[in-house]
Amino acid sequence: MATLLHIDSSVFPDEASSSRSVTAAFRKTWEEQHLDGTVIYRDLAANPIPHITADAWSAGYATPTQRTPEQSAAFAARETLIEELERADAVLIAAPMYNFSIPSTLKAWLDNVLLLGRTAGETPSAQGTPVVVVASRGGSYAPGTPRESYEFVQNYLQAVLEGTLALDLDFIVPELTHAPRNPSMSELIPRYEASRQRALEEATAKAKELAERVAA
Ligand SMILES: Cc1cc2nc3c(=O)[nH]c(=O)nc-3n(C[C@H](O)[C@H](O)[C@H](O)COP(=O)(O)O)c2cc1C
Numbered sequence: 001m002a003t004l005l006h007i008d009s010s011v012f013p014d015e016a017s018s019s020r021s022v023t024a025a026f027r028k029t030w031e032e033q034h035l036d037g038t039v040i041y042r043d044l045a046a047n048p049i050p051h052i053t054a055d056a057w058s059a060g061y062a063t064p065t066q067r068t069p070e071q072s073a074a075f076a077a078r079e080t081l082i083e084e085l086e087r088a089d090a091v092l093i094a095a096p097m098y099n100f101s102i103p104s105t106l107k108a109w110l111d112n113v114l115l116l117g118r119t120a121g122e123t124p125s126a127q128g129t130p131v132v133v134v135a136s137r138g139g140s141y142a143p144g145t146p147r148e149s150y151e152f153v154q155n156y157l158q159a160v161l162e163g164t165l166a167l168d169l170d171f172i173v174p175e176l177t178h179a180p181r182n183p184s185m186s187e188l189i190p191r192y193e194a195s196r197q198r199a200l201e202e203a204t205a206k207a208k209e210l211a212e213r214v215a216a
Helices: 018-033 054-059 069-087 104-113 154-162 183-215
Strands: 003-008 038-043 090-094 130-134 168-172
Touching (some): 003 018, 003 069, 018 038, 038 069, 054 069, 130 183
Parallel strands (some): 003 038, 090 130, 130 168
């Protein structure tokens, strides 16, 4: 039975969030293909996970018998998050752009799950697991745009998810989401609408493709 790890991180709820709309479309299709599957869901905006602490970090490099009681307690929460990643047959992450980078709640998740010698290093434990990232943003940072060099979501997540955790990474990028709200962007509304439609279609197509790949 297939397991999907689904992580949302937008501060906006439901349809008010572009990334949540797209992850919901992905998940709906995925669940239709895996009626008896499991979805592990984390809403990092509603239920933020604790930032990494010195005890939680150092416990990762000590054997269970070497750990102090404080390290053991701090590591327990990390262990849960790491196991969720390791159990997943596929991962779906919403990564809205906040000040050119990812939400701090998503960074806190990464700081917890990235553990050299286990999820990272020579043989990363989730190596090859497909991950789809929905990288929504209010503007456009596409190649050739004036703000291209301010893009630190895809660049960063590529380094961490692909380069470090060795996941099989794919992006969906709904862009220009501020066009309907910002009068100075009104001429970009058609491009926003096209991007949103494309993102929803990509979510459905990728969910189907991954559901088949995982079932095979
Ligand atoms: C705190 C914050 C910072 C943001 N910073 C940026 C930014 O640097 N660049 C940008 O294009 N949009 C920025 N936005 C707009 C979001 O990227 C946009 O609302 C996008 O749709 C977020 O995905 P969501 O709709 O799933 O929340 C920011 C939004 C918030 C709440």
